[in-house]
Amino acid sequence: MQTDDSLAPPSDLPSDKYLAEVWRRQQQILGRVALGGDREAILSDIVRLAEEQTGDGMLASILLLSEDGVHLELGAAPSLSDEYNAAIDGMEIGEGEGSCGTAAATGRPVFVEDIAADPLWTDFRELALSHDLGACWSVPIVAGDGSILGTFANYYREPRQPSDLDRDIIEAIALTTSIAVERIRLERMRNRAEEAESLVLEELQHRVKNAFSLAQSLINLNVPAALSARDLADKVNGKLRAIASAQDLIIVRNASGRSDEMTSIRTLLATILGPLGYGDADNRISLKGEDHTVDAQSLSGLAMVFHELATNATKYGALKDAGGTVSIDWTATSEGLEIAWAESGGPSATAPEIQNFGSRLVASTIRQLGAAIDYDWRADGLRVKIILPPTSLAG
Incomplete structure (x- = not known):
């Protein structure tokens, strides 16, 4: 040689x-x-x-x-x-x-x-x-x-x-x-940069549309219980401010002092679902599980997935109707953290004929997290199971 x-x-x-x-x-x-x-x-x-x-x-x-x-x-x-x-x-x-x-x-x-x-x-x-x-x-x-x-x-x-x-x-x-x-x-x-730019623009458009849909749904759901126009405005404004706070979790962390941030599963879900009814007296949304902490690397991706599920529940699923409910349970297993999302009391859940941008975004995020997701479309409501790998848990 x-x-x-x-x-x-x-x-x-x-x-x-x-x-x-x-x-x-x-x-x-x-x-x-x-x-x-x-x-x-x-x-x-x-x-x-x-x-x-x-x-x-x-x-x-x-x-x-x-x-x-x-x-x-x-x-x-x-x-x-x-x-x-x-x-x-x-x-x-x-x-x-x-x-x-x-x-x-x-x-x-x-x-x-x-x-x-x-x-x-x-x-x-x-x-x-x-x-x-x-x-x-x-x-x-x-x-x-x-x-x-x-x-x-x-x-x-x-x-x-x-x-x-x-x-x-x-x-x-x-x-x-x-x-x-x-x-x-x-x-x-260059091709990747162009694809990324196109993806960002499409995601921005998707989120703006979701924001308007959420605002419309919040108004419709709060009208029956409002005592006056001022009372309705106060309730909706409060929830819109909460939505703005929840959106911050979906933004990818950068190196400006926030890359090491960690949040528990419960805090993450409460922040995202608070504007949609979690914590209200009617208990339409319930959370059950130990207070596991998500690492900073997985936080924004997981927040995006939950936000997409919550938005779809408000637009098409259980949270669209006043009588619908959503329960989220999570349990640590040998495979990681298993999260079960269950809707009931709303419209019958049917699988979409084509995958829209939100669905593609969720699938892409799940792959990046090294996680797995499974949908079960039922007559009494959608069931979703997510398995988050052990490496995503910080404690």
Whole structure:
């Protein structure tokens, strides 16, 4: 095995004929990258370019560093078997983790001339030999800021030592791969930013509509018991102020001194459900469970889920009618905190034909929390079970 901290620069290339063709073909690929071509197709073409230029049985592979920075994911390796690609996809980087895992961890090229004898391949030797792979040379794909993006590897069927030309071609193609992967990442980041912006606008519109619906429902529910217009105004204004306070729990915590805030399940539910009747003399809303504390990481997400359930109960469910009730029970189990939301006395609950934005928002939040949610649509009212993982509980 050889490691090499500095490959020959382009000005020292030993073969103008081969390398001129490599650069010409790479320029074509980079043109497609600039136009926003398909990632998988571009990376596969880079691999095939490397394989064609050597013409002596080389099999190339591009692995990309995962977002967690500790695993390698398959970018392109069309000439390697699907079984082999599946086995190394998601491998953890580190010294001694084959040629690619070591190159990604150290940031240095790694040239293993004989897989059967090299200690870097101890954990992958049987896999490689079973697929007739005898040598593997891997160089890190490095971003402009020096960070590692992945690895570019050359495999051979027989043990083999790299020539100067081999090293130069690998360096040149790794550079092209770096440019392509950086552009792909930037494109992905831009798309995510646009999606996030669209999501924020849609969520804002959703919350504004919910706020108006809640206000209308509060007026309708308080009219029969109001002694006068002033009494009605006082009752509704008080509940609207409580709703404004509850909305604060739904805002994602930031680093401005509130990121370490914790709230108990009871306090969280009481804040959200207070404006809708919790604590009133008619006991339409009941809470039952020990005072478990939710960590700051889960607080705003869980608040959003409960707020969505409460809003829907007011618009369509048990809290829409004066006689309807909602009970929320929670119990600690071996799986985490099990929360049961039960509505009764209102309209018959039926599953929606299509998933609206609120439902998608709840599903997304539940996934982010690592939780689980189950809906049971019944004639006597909706039942919802949420299982919050133990890691979300602070005490």
